Amino acid sequence: MTTTATAHANERLDSLCYRVLGTTTGGVVEAALALNPGLAGAGPWIAEGTIVTLPTVPTATPSTIETVTLW
Secondary structure (H helix, E strand, O other): OOEEEEOOOOEOHHHHHHHHHOOOOOOHHHHHHHHOOOOHHHOOOEOOOOEEEEOOOOOOOOOOOOOOOOO
C-alpha cells in the first residue's frame, strides 16, 4: 500500500519521507524515487505543492537470540 504527501517549500525527498513516514531507512527513499518517475530529474528540491507517492514502511521482524544456561 502506498500513501501520498504534498511537498512543502524547499523540501528534499529524504526530508519528506522522514516527515511523513518517520524514517529514511530500509530503502524508503529509493522506493519513493521508483514510485515517482521523473522526480529525480527535477533536481534535489521538490517544488512546493508537488504530490509525491510514498511507499509503505517495511516492518522489522524482531530477532530472537538463543540463550544457553551454563549452570
